[in-house]
Amino acid sequence: MKAYDVTRLSLQSLQRYPLRTAMLLVAIAIGVAAVVLLTAVGEGARRYVTGQFASLGTHLLIVLPGRAETTGSGIQGLLIGETARELTLEDTIAIDRSPRIRQVTPLVLGAGTASWGARERDITVLGTSAPMLQIQHWTMGSGQFLPPGDLDVAQPVCVLGSVVATELFGSASPIGQWLRIGDARCRVLGILAQQGLAGGFNVDETVIMPVASAQQIFNTAAVFRILAEAADRDTVQAARRDIIEIVKARHAGEEDITVITQDALVSTFDSIFNMITAGLAAIAAISLVVAGVLIMNVMLVAVSQRTAEIGLLKAIGARRRQIMALFLTEAACLSLLGALVGIAAGSTGVWLMRVAFPVLDFAAPRWASLSAVAVAIASGLVFGILPARRAAALDPVNALMRR
C-alpha cells in the first residue's frame, strides 16, 4: 500500500465524521495556540526588559581606576593608603585601538561655577569627547555636540544641560554665546535635550566640555572614568578582557583597574525570562497531551465503530502493519491539521495582542511554534498507537460478524 493511498484513505475517514473531526481539531488547535500565545507573552516581556537595558547601553563597559570590586572605594582606598595608578587620556586612546571596541570616551568630573553676564550658577563640569553623545544615548535639544578631534586639544567650547541653559540664559539663545567657567571662557555649541537622571547623575545640570579643557580647569592629567562601547553584545566579555590587557601592559604589568559591564545584569534577566517562557510553553504543552488523550478516546471509538470495516480489510488481504498505518495516519493527520489551525489561531492572537499593547513586542519564538507542532503530532501518534494496535489485532471472523 502506498503512502499516498494511506493518507487518502485516512483523510476520507476523517471527512466521514466532520463534527467529531472538527472537535478534535479544535482541541489540538487550542493546545498549540496556547503554546504560541503564552510564549509570545513571555518573549514580549523578555524583549521589553532587555530592550530597556539596551537603551541604557548594554554594550557599555565602564573602566575605573583601582582594583576595587565595588565602586566608590575611593575614600576607603585613601584611608588605608591604597594608591591606584590613575587612568589617562593615553589609556583611552590605547583602548580605542582594540577591534572589539566600537568607540571610547574619557570622563572627567568636577564642580565649578558658570556665569553669563550677571547670572551665575554652580554646575558640574563634565569633560569628555564626541562619542559620549552616542555612548550615553543622549539627544541634542539644539545646536551641535562636541566636535570630533584629538583628545588632548583643549578647545574653548561647551555644551549645556537643559537646566543650566534655561537658568543662565532664560529666553535668550545660548548658542554662540561665551560662557565663563571659573577662569576659562568657552563658546556654547549646543544644548542637550532634557535627559533626566541617569545613574543618579543629573546631566541636565552639567556643562559638557572637551576633556582636555576640563583637565586644564581642574589642573589634572587624570581621567575619572573611561566609557567604552563594545562592537556588539557578543563581544562584551572579549572587549572587557582586551581593556584589562591593554591597560595592564601600559601600567607596568599591574592589573589595577576595574571594568564593569552592564551585560552581566542583562544576561541574568535574559535567562530568567527565557526560563519563564519555557515554563509557560511547558504548561501550555500539557493541554496538547490532554488533546492526545482525547485523540486516543475518539480513535478507540472509531475502531469499535469500524470493526466490520477492519474485518473486511483483513479478509481482502490487509496486513497488520497496513491496518496500523491507516489508524496512525488518521491520528497524525488530525494532529497535524489541528496544529496548523492552532498556529494560525495563535499567530492571529499574537497579532491582536501587538495591536492592543504596542509597547510590548509580542512574538512567539520559532522554537516554541515548531515544538508545539512536533509535540501535537507526537502526542497524536503516541496516543494513536493503542487504538491502532487494537484494530490490527482484531480477529477477522468476529470483526466481520459485527455490522
Add this chain to the structure above:
Amino acid sequence: MMELRGICREYAVGGELVHALDNVDLAIQPGEYISIMGPSGSGKSTLLNVLGLLDRPTSGTYRLKGEDVSELDDDALAEHRQRHIGFIFQFFHLIPRLTALENVELPLVLAGVAPRTRRERAAAILESVGLKSRVDHRPDQLSGGERQRVAIGRAIVMQPSFLLADEPTGNLDSKSGGEIMQIIEQLHHDGIAVLLVTHDPVIGGRAHRHLSLRDGKIVGDRNGGGV
C-alpha cells in the same frame, strides 16, 4: 486445490466446549461448484471461514495449493487470502464512504498496484458485472443487488482461484438474488472454484457438488444436478 484433514474447530461458549467442526476431511479441486448446506449451527460458516483462512482450525492440517497453511501467522494468511481467495458476504461489507469503483479498487490498493492500472482493472470488472453506469455511486446510492455486484467485483479483482460466498442472496429479493447467482455461475464457467453456503435448497441445488453438515460433521457429499 484445498485439502482438509482431521480439521477440528472448537469454541468455548459460556464455559462449554462447542465443536463447530468435528474431524472434517475434505478435498476441493480447482474449478468446482460446491454448495454447503445444513441447519443453523451445523458449522457451515465455520467451515467456510476455515477454508477462507479467516479462521484457524484447533487441530488438523489444511493444505492450500499444496502448502500447509495450518501454522501460518496472521500476515502470511492475509497474503494467501489476497492471492487466492475472494469473499462475498450476506451483508456486502462495502465501505460506505468509498464509491463503487473505489470499493472494487481496495484490494489492489492494499496490494500496492499503481493507481492508473488499478482504476482500469476496477472499471473493467464493474462493467463485467453490469455496473458501468454506477462506478461513481456510493453504496447508499445503490440497490441491494447492485451492492452485491460491487462486492463480487471486489472479490474477483485480484483474480482468485476460489470464490467463497456466505449466503450471497440471503439479503436480496428473489429477482436480484437470481441475477447475483447468474454472475456467480458465469465466474464458475470462467474457471473459478465457487463455494456457496446457503439455506435456500433451490440455490444450493444448482451447484455440482453438495456438502451437508450437521453438528460439525460432513454427513453428505454427493455430485449431480446443477446448471
